[in-house]
Amino acid sequence: MYWLWTVCFNLSFRGNGLDRKETDPFDPGNDPGHGRQSAAREGKARSLYESDAELRATGFTMATTKVNTRAEIVRKGAQLIHAQGYKATGIQQILDAVGIPKGSFYFYFKSKDDFGCAVIDYFSLSIGEIFTGHLRDAGMTPFERLNKLLDYYESAFKKSGATLGCPIGNLSLELADANEELRKRLQAAVEGFITQIEFFLKEAKKSGQLPSGLNTADTASLIFHGLEGAILHMKVVKSVKPIRTFRRYLNAYLAGNKNMEVL
Numbered sequence: 001m002y003w004l005w006t007v008c009f010n011l012s013f014r015g016n017g018l019d020r021k022e023t024d025p026f027d028p029g030n031d032p033g034h035g036r037q038s039a040a041r042e043g044k045a046r047s048l049y050e051s052d053a054e055l056r057a058t059g060f061t062m063a064t065t066k067v068n069t070r071a072e073i074v075r076k077g078a079q080l081i082h083a084q085g086y087k088a089t090g091i092q093q094i095l096d097a098v099g100i101p102k103g104s105f106y107f108y109f110k111s112k113d114d115f116g117c118a119v120i121d122y123f124s125l126s127i128g129e130i131f132t133g134h135l136r137d138a139g140m141t142p143f144e145r146l147n148k149l150l151d152y153y154e155s156a157f158k159k160s161g162a163t164l165g166c167p168i169g170n171l172s173l174e175l176a177d178a179n180e181e182l183r184k185r186l187q188a189a190v191e192g193f194i195t196q197i198e199f200f201l202k203e204a205k206k207s208g209q210l211p212s213g214l215n216t217a218d219t220a221s222l223i224f225h226g227l228e229g230a231i232l233h234m235k236v237v238k239s240v241k242p243i244r245t246f247r248r249y250l251n252a253y254l255a256g257n258k259n260m261e262v263l
Helices: 032-049 054-059 069-084 090-100 102-108 112-135 143-158 167-176 178-206 218-235 241-254
Strands: none
Touching: 054 167, 054 178, 069 090, 069 102, 069 112, 069 167, 112 143, 112 167, 112 178, 143 178, 143 241, 167 178, 167 218, 178 218, 218 241
């Protein structure tokens, strides 16, 4: 659930642009035409998570008075990876975006995969903060919290042109079979999101919106898997319609369980 799950998912991508020079020979951004398209995608990545109002609404900010170089490498790298993928993003491209020499990268990270773990942790924390801001809002009923979260993601994906998707979902498809350490980080991220959803379901049980016999663990997994699938389909059809369809059936499913003793 950000897919969440992207939109996915509010990653606090700030700045007026990347102002990078494509110097990495293995970076597809060396093609000027690709560079223009990439810049457009990066702009969408920023717009997904840039709104101060949205950030305040989720209780999540990354404001700081002093730039931490390692954190800036991770932040800029996460922005690029969300826009164009992990393998398509070269180290030099990231460093050009930050404005530091290549040697600085290896001062903070042993390898690109070590950096990849940090990016996954960054996405996990950022999306987790979005979940917390919505699903733990005591001023709303549990069902209202869920729909507020889904409203947020549907709106964010619509603004992006339904192109970015969930960063954790994207990386899972790209890396789960390629690197065991990255796979474990992705697994931990997914489990964390499912735990957040299960918390909401437990609250719904306490409030009487769901039956006491509901299997919250299985239902949380069902919700997460369904949403991730809808986000993947969204990217293919370039429309938020799959998310709306998922929401409609999810709400009907949960409402139908109100009068059931056991799921």
